[in-house]
Amino acid sequence: MGRISIVVPTYNESENVGNLVNQIDYALRGIDYEVIFVDDSTDDTPQAIEKVIAENPKVRMEHRETEKGLATAVLKGFSLAGGDYIAVMDADLQHPPAILRSMYAVMETGVDFCVPSRFIPGGSDGGLGPYRKLVSGVARYIGKIALPSLRKITDPTSGLFMFRRSVIEGADLQPIGWKIMVEVLAMGTYKSVVEIPYKFQARPAGESKLSSKVTIEYLKQVAQLMKRGRKQTGVTVTRWSAEKLKNELEKIR
Numbered sequence: 511m512g513r514i515s516i517v518v519p520t521y522n523e524s525e526n527v528g529n530l531v532n533q534i535d536y537a538l539r540g541i542d543y544e545v546i547f548v549d550d551s552t553d554d555t556p557q558a559i560e561k562v563i564a565e566n567p568k569v570r571m572e573h574r575e576t577e578k579g580l581a582t583a584v585l586k587g588f589s590l591a592g593g594d595y596i597a598v599m600d601a602d603l604q605h606p607p608a609i610l611r612s613m614y615a616v617m618e619t620g621v622d623f624c625v626p627s628r629f630i631p632g633g634s635d636g637g638l639g640p641y642r643k644l645v646s647g648v649a650r651y652i653g654k655i656a657l658p659s660l661r662k663i664t665d666p667t668s669g670l671f672m673f674r675r676s677v678i679e680g681a682d683l684q685p686i687g688w689k690i691m692v693e694v695l696a697m698g699t700y701k702s703v704v705e706i707p708y709k710f711q712a713r714p715a716g717e718s719k720l721s722s723k724v725t726i727e728y729l730k731q732v733a734q735l736m737k738r739g740r741k742q743t744g745v746t747v748t749r750w751s752a753e754k755l756k757n758e759l760e761k762i763r
Contacts, residue, residue, distance in 0.1 A: 511762070512594035513542040514614060514672070517587030519580045520549045523601040524558040531562050531569055533607035541614060541762070546590050547571040547601075548583040581685035581693075588678060597672040598690060605670040609708045613672040615758040616750070622700035624672045625691070627665035632707030632752045649689070649728055656732050657739055659696045662747040664705060666692060667728075673700065682738065687727030696739035703747045706755055 516534065520527065531545060547559050549571055559571045572586055584598055595617045599605040609626050616624040628635040635643060650667045653660045660666040671691045677698040685693040750758075 511541065512614075512617060513544070513592070514538065514595045514597055514610070515587075515591030515593030516543060516545045516597045516599060516610065517584055517591060518545060518547050518599060518601050519583035519587065520547050520551060520555055520559070520601045521578075521580075522551045522553045522555055524551070524553055524555040526601050526603055527555065527558050528562055530601055530603055530607060531566060533603070534610060535566065535568075537608045537611045538614070541611070542593075543568060543610075544591075544593060545569045546587045548587045548590075549573045550578045550583060580688050581690060584690045585683060585685070588683075591675070594675060595672055596675060596678075597670075599670050604711050606708065606711055609670070609706075610672075611762075612706055612708075612755055612759060615755065615762050616704045616706060617672060617674065618762060619704075619758060621702045621704045622674050622677055623695075623698075623703040625663060625665060625703060625705045626668065626670050626708035627663075627705045627749075628668070628708065628710050629664040630705055630707050630749050633665075634709040636709065636712075645725065649725070652729070653689070653692055653732055656736050657692070657696055659739060659742045659745075660692065662745070663695065663703065664749075666695060670708070673698065684734070685731060686734070687731045688724050689728050689731060692728075692731065692735070695742075696735045699740075700742075701745055703745060705747065705749045707750075707752060 534545060545568060549556055556573045563569045613624045627633050653666055667689050668691060677700045681697045683693055683697055
């Protein structure tokens with residue numbers, strides 16, 4: 511059974527980190543994992559994470575004073591990860607930690623990349639308000655039109671995904687915005703992607719970081735990837751039903 515490294519970039523999420531780790535620990539019972547917080551916070555989030563670390567030896571933190579930004583935070587997490595599989599998720603609990611076990615079940619079948627999707631049967635983006643749904647939808651379709659590597663993926667701009675370490679070995683990752691998976695899909699090396707349904711949740715605490723700057727950075731990222739993105743050939747994208755996922759989960763109990 512493979513080990514999972516879960517990279518969680520944090521910026522002022524002190525109210526959520528304890529609950530997040532508790533839910534991850536419950537979801538991954540019996541599975542070897544580590545949680546790597548890469549923290550750029552200006553509030554007491556580092557202290558909240560330190561408290562979690564004192565209670566859970568599977569958690570560690572890289573607190574950054576001089577560098578900021580989700581993109582570089584995730585890349586730092588990749589460099590620190592020691593797992594066979596690497597996952598990325600937000601700290602705000604809008605990505606339900608329970609889905610990690612399902613993603614792991616997918617990876618254990620030999621798949622290269624697992625993408626939870628809000629837009630296949632069983633999925634939902636109900637945790638988003640109307641404005642964020644609009645912005646997210648526009649970003650998603652811009653990416654799918656501009657980048658061939660995204661066209662078969664129903665939810666390519668999500669921040670929740672898991673992949674084999676080999677996917678990013680030697681990859682020229684230069685993300686400048688928040689859509690890290692777009693970068694990995696465009697620049698990584700992989701042959702198989704499985705999408706599974708998940709329900710995006712409402713944020714229980716804290717505030718969204720969405721801004722016009724984030725939107726501009728995403729457009730710049732897509733423009734750059736149109737020039738330097740790898741030509742992905744022979745990639746299969748499969749969508750698992752809830753029944754298929756249930757059967758695979760039974761195998762790792």
